[in-house]
Amino acid sequence: MSHASGAGSGSIETKQRMILTSLVVDFVLWLPDIAAAVLSGSIVLFADALKCANEILATFFAYLTVRKMARGGAGAYDYGMGKFETITSVTTGGVMFISLALVFLAALYRIAMPAxxxxxxxxLGVVLMVLGVSMNTWLWRKNYRLHQMDPSPLMDSQWRLFRTKAFSDFSVLVSLLLTLALSGYSWSQYIDPLASFIIAGFLLFSGYRVITSSLPDLLDKTLDEELQMVIVSQLAAFFDEYSALHGVRSRRSGTNVYIEIFLEFDGNRKMSDVQDTINRIRRSLEAHIPKSSVSIVPTDVSVPDGMHGDSFVPPQLT
Structure with a gap:
C-alpha cells in the first residue's frame, strides 16, 4: 500500500467529528453573542459577533471539505483530495482578513463616536466571553493534538483559528471588565474600541500565517530544501545503479508528497534488473519521506519544466 494514501478512514472521521463539534459550539455561542452586542451597545462585542459569523462560515467550509474527503475520491481524484484541504485553509485565512477589516472599521467608528x-x-457579554475562552481553548488544544498526530493544512488552519478565537475572546473579556470597573471615568468609553485593535492584530497575524503557509502547496511549489536533500542522499546511495539523472519533479497535495525521478539506465541491462533497481530506490525514498509516493521514470532525455509541479536537479549528481 502506498504511503500517499494518507490517513486512514478513522483519522478522517475523527477530523470530521472534531470540525462538526467546532461548528456546533461556534453557532451556539454566536446567537447569544449577537444579543449581548445589541443589548450592550459594545463595539467590541459587535466586532466579535461579526468575526464569529465569518469564522462559522470558514468552519462550515472546512466541514464540507473533510466530509467530501471521508467519502473518498477514487476514480475522480488520482492524486487524492489534498488540494481541497489547502483551498479550505486559504479560505479560512481569507475569512480572517475579512473579519480584520470589519473589526477595524467598527473600532474607528466608535472612536469617532464614543458612547x-x-x-x-x-x-451577559462577560459570561459569554468566559464560556468562549474555555470552549475555544479546548477546541484549540484538541485540534492541535489532531494536527500533531496527522498533519494537514486543514487541521493546521483549524487549530490556529481557535487559538485566535481564544485570545480574541480573552481580550474582549478584559475589555468589558475594565470598561465596567472604570465606568465612572469619561475616558473609559475608549477602552471598548481600542480593545478591538487587539482583536484585529490577532486576525492579521493568524490570517497571514495561514495563507502564506498554504499558497505554496496550492501552486505546486517544489519540496523544501530539507526534503530535497533526503532525495539527493538516497539517489547518491544508488549512484552505481543508473547511468544519469535527468531531473526530479515534486509537489504536495495536502499531507501527501508526490515525487517523480527521471533516471537513465544502461541500455544493455535487462528490464527486469532495471525494474528491481527502481523498486529498491522507490522503497528507500518512501521509507525516508513520510506519506510520499515516488515514481521513477526510465528516460534518456531531460525532464521538461512546467508540467506537473516544479522540478529541481540535484547539483551534487549532475
Missing amino acids: EIVHEGAY
Missing part, C-alpha cells in the same frame, strides 16, 4: 455601554448587556 457608554449598557451594563446589563455587558454582564
Whole structure:
C-alpha cells in the first residue's frame, strides 16, 4: 500500500467529528453573542459577533471539505483530495482578513463616536466571553493534538483559528471588565474600541500565517530544501545503479508528497534488473519521506519544466 494514501478512514472521521463539534459550539455561542452586542451597545462585542459569523462560515467550509474527503475520491481524484484541504485553509485565512477589516472599521467608528455601554448587556457579554475562552481553548488544544498526530493544512488552519478565537475572546473579556470597573471615568468609553485593535492584530497575524503557509502547496511549489536533500542522499546511495539523472519533479497535495525521478539506465541491462533497481530506490525514498509516493521514470532525455509541479536537479549528481 502506498504511503500517499494518507490517513486512514478513522483519522478522517475523527477530523470530521472534531470540525462538526467546532461548528456546533461556534453557532451556539454566536446567537447569544449577537444579543449581548445589541443589548450592550459594545463595539467590541459587535466586532466579535461579526468575526464569529465569518469564522462559522470558514468552519462550515472546512466541514464540507473533510466530509467530501471521508467519502473518498477514487476514480475522480488520482492524486487524492489534498488540494481541497489547502483551498479550505486559504479560505479560512481569507475569512480572517475579512473579519480584520470589519473589526477595524467598527473600532474607528466608535472612536469617532464614543458612547457608554449598557451594563446589563455587558454582564451577559462577560459570561459569554468566559464560556468562549474555555470552549475555544479546548477546541484549540484538541485540534492541535489532531494536527500533531496527522498533519494537514486543514487541521493546521483549524487549530490556529481557535487559538485566535481564544485570545480574541480573552481580550474582549478584559475589555468589558475594565470598561465596567472604570465606568465612572469619561475616558473609559475608549477602552471598548481600542480593545478591538487587539482583536484585529490577532486576525492579521493568524490570517497571514495561514495563507502564506498554504499558497505554496496550492501552486505546486517544489519540496523544501530539507526534503530535497533526503532525495539527493538516497539517489547518491544508488549512484552505481543508473547511468544519469535527468531531473526530479515534486509537489504536495495536502499531507501527501508526490515525487517523480527521471533516471537513465544502461541500455544493455535487462528490464527486469532495471525494474528491481527502481523498486529498491522507490522503497528507500518512501521509507525516508513520510506519506510520499515516488515514481521513477526510465528516460534518456531531460525532464521538461512546467508540467506537473516544479522540478529541481540535484547539483551534487549532475
